[in-house]
Amino acid sequence: MILLLIHASQFSYQVKEKAIEKAEEPEVRELSLENVLVVFTSVEKGDDDSTVEKAKESIMDVVKRVNATSVVIYPYAHLSQNLAEPSIALVMLRKLHERLREIGLNVSRAPFGWYKSFSLTCYGHPLSELSKRITNETEYQKSKELDVCHKFGFPYSPNASFMKAAIIERLKKLLNAKGVIYGNTEDVPEGYLVVNYVRPTGRLLPCVNEDPKLFCNYRGKGDFGLPETFSDSSNTYVLWTRKHENILRIDLGVLLYYFLLQSKKMNTPSLPLWLSPIHVRVLQIKGNPEAWKIGEEIMKRGLRVQVDDIDDSLGNKIRRAGTDWIPFVVIVGEREIKTGTLTVKIRETGEQRPMKLEELVQAVKAGDDLLLPQNVPLSLKEM
Incomplete structure (x- = not known):
């Protein structure tokens, strides 16, 4: 929202003819005021209730500083090239009018969607001509x-x-x-x-x-x-x-x-499964090809999975998975191959226990009702 605020010793307008097809019906066709803050207003795309609230605060501040006895909100499309749709602009202008009335200001609003003639005499003091750009954006600090x-x-x-x-x-x-x-x-x-x-x-x-x-x-x-x-x-x-x-x-x-x-903020920082880019990381030990088979089977079942195929120690692979907040870490060694079970470390609870492949799949699906496809390769080395 863009505001052009003029403190005028005299301001008057007169409604002429429609500028748009769906112009609102004027309640007042002409108005004349003295010692008035005229707020020429363009409503922009993206403006919402928070924008209106900020505009209200800005207008109220100027009214106090210049000691104006009344306010006129005057729709003025020429201040912006990023105008909101007329229906939206009218809603925002009405809300701004109402918010200013609620705090006790003597405020009028010129009708929206009409050509109007106006005359204005500006006081000419240092605060008599101000412009403001009001957005719903907040200037955040780096935290x-x-x-x-x-x-x-x-x-x-x-x-x-x-x-x-x-x-x-x-x-x-x-x-x-x-x-x-x-x-x-x-x-x-x-x-x-x-x-x-x-x-x-x-x-x-x-x-x-x-x-x-x-x-x-x-x-x-x-x-x-x-x-x-x-x-x-x-x-x-x-x-x-x-x-x-x-x-x-x-x-x-x-x-x-x-x-x-x-x-x-969790005791062990853990993403919701639906938000985690990878559900399962399979740790390959000593180049064991079984890790690839398990990774491919998990992927076939619709889970997001990676195989840590980097030439590194098991301890480093476990630490890397922890640093990456991987929800389920699968260790595939000789014992797992012989027993047909997987040793699974669960990040959120910190427990490590044997699980069948289908049990792991069901545990993931219970926490992710979206099951979006992964956007990274199966091989961690290729990342």
Whole structure:
């Protein structure tokens, strides 16, 4: 939202003719005021309730500083080349008008969608002409907890790509959405998720402010049971806002960071299975080819699996799997081959126990109802 704020000793307007087909019906066709703060306003794509709240605070601050006795919100499309759809702009302008009335300001709003003549006499003092760009973006500071995003190679690693796809699919399931539409559009069909790509403002940070930023709009009554905001040591993050016309706007990067942060806070940091790029890592001992057979069998059953075929000691392979937060680690040695069972180390509980292949598969599937395909090779050495 872009505001041009003029403190005028005199301001008047008169409604002339429609500028758009669906112009609102004017309640007042002409108005004249003195000592008024005129707020020329362009509503932009992506503006929502948080934008309106920030605009209200900015206007209220200027009113106090210049001691204006009234405010006029004047729709003015010429301030931006990134205008919201007219129906959305009108909703935002009405909300801004109402918010200013609620705090006791004497505020009027010129009708939307009409050509109007106006005359204005600016006071000419240092605060009489101000412009402001209001966005729903928050300037986040770099926090130590964001290292968890670096750990998985955000923003451009294969792990990051997988997690972004997984978070969209998880959201689709939580909201019981009919489907996902990709593309920058204000049109949000009922029951669909629309993923928009937005250029970030401010400092680039992994997950929470990447280029591009990913937002998701959903029109419907779904409630995905997550908090509107959450905090780390440096910031409070806005995860979602409820926009106009029953549209939920979700910051996908912040949502992803929320799950990573919750995972990091566990006694043994562990990703949800649906978010983990790899479910199972099979540790090959002394070049044993049986590890490949087991890895291929696990992959055939729809799980995400890697074989650690790096020429290294078993101890280093176990430590590497721990560093990578691998949920299930399978050790394949002579004993496992002879008994037909797998020795499985389970990250979340810390236990290590024998399991049949099918038992392992069922344990993974019980925690991952998405079962997205992996996007990395079976061989860890090829990463």
